[in-house]
Amino acid sequence: MGLTAESTGLGAVDNGLVIRKEDPGDRVIALAGNPNVGKSTVFNELTGLKQHTGNWPGKTVTNAQGRYLHNGRGYVMVDIPGTYSLLAHSAEEEVARDFICFGNPDAVVVVCDATCLERNMNLVLQTIEITPNVVVCVNLMDEAAKKHIRIDFEQLSQNLGVPVVGTSARSRRGLDELMECVERVADGKQAAAPMKVRYNSYIEAAIGMVEPVLQGRIGDRINTRWAALKLIDADPSLVQSLTDFLGADPFEDDEVAQAVETARRYLAGEGLDEEHLRDSVVSCLVLGAESVCADAVFFEDRAYNERDRKIDYLLTSKWTGIPVMLLLLAGIFWLTITGANYPSQLLSDGLFWVQDRLTDLFTALNAPEWLHGALVLGVYRVLAWVVAVMLPPMAIFFPLFTLLEDAGYLPRVAFNLDRGFKKCRACGKQALTMCLVAGRAFLILPR
């Protein structure tokens, strides 16, 4: 689906995100998940809106909201940008993290990709650290079935301590069950006992030094175990968001500042400085994700992704990734330009033949020269040129690009170009927008 008024207009921009409830009883639901797992597809199917969807990561970059009704109650759903973790490394990850942490949603639906569930669990575990009101939506079940991946939802739900629903959002399968689950969680009818991620003993001890101090101060507003770890971790953007949320800088409280300082000194003494602490936290999350999936996800065809892996290696490895990408893109531009010449010529012959007939008609009618000049040599001729020059290359370029999208090649382009884009303080996901813009410019300029 291309860009739409809803996906790019004011409705798509979070401008400080003001939640618009049509009814005071409306529930607010955050839709989180890794990039490209089908969040906006779920959002569109439920709300009837047209958020931008497509097979590459990073389409949704701000929060967008829409509303659906279920059992007579309104639900304001907020489609947040895809994020691999809540440890926020980019602006859109901050947007996602801040809404989940401080947006006070009644429930968070974490959409996951059924074909690589373990990788997606990282975000699920981070989310259930913050709030127990989580529903895990395992999407792309049709793709998982093709790869012979079987998922035991009951076991997964037991392991995580929150409800899990399987869906194929594109064909609306499972969305009714998802709405039921969301209703139960948002109404507090589902007893949730989310699993706790266990960190190593040093980190646990450090959390133990800070958490009790926080309990007396922010206990009912935010999960103190999570906040303690974040304060020790000293992520400046998180501390800023936390300050905004609490209305006061937590470090201005001497007792909190002292507890955090003691915890940090303790960790440093155990060899866990800032960088090592983050690495350890991530390792524990990865191990947690592994153990959650161990008895719930089954690969019935062990070699299911062997061919994919080989192709992936060719398309993204250091030595072949960029040359293959350049060849493919050059091939597309070449096909577009040479392939468009013949239909362009045919179209212009046809359209200019019509122009001659129009001139004959104006002459036969004795129409004044200025009228012929304005209508035939002006309006019609310009229109004919634009159609003859632009239509054929567009009719070739965009379907070819769509083929690359459907084959899943665009995320690989983003990956290949990420390093170069990072050097310019951008990220690889922006490469796709640039390819499209370059493509359009390329189509117009040589003509």
Ligand SMILES: Nc1nc2c(ncn2[C@@H]2O[C@H](COP(=O)(O)OP(=O)(O)OP(=O)(O)O)[C@@H](O)[C@H]2O)c(=O)[nH]1
């Ligand atoms: N086969 C299949 N494809 C799906 C399903 N749900 C979504 N898709 C496709 O997956 C791709 C990504 O969907 P989006 O809804 O744009 O994903 P997103 O999570 O919003 O992506 P970002 O906003 O970039 O993070 C699109 O091409 C969708 O058509 C599904 O259930 N089955």
Ligand SMILES: [Mg+2]
């Ligand atoms: Mg999206």
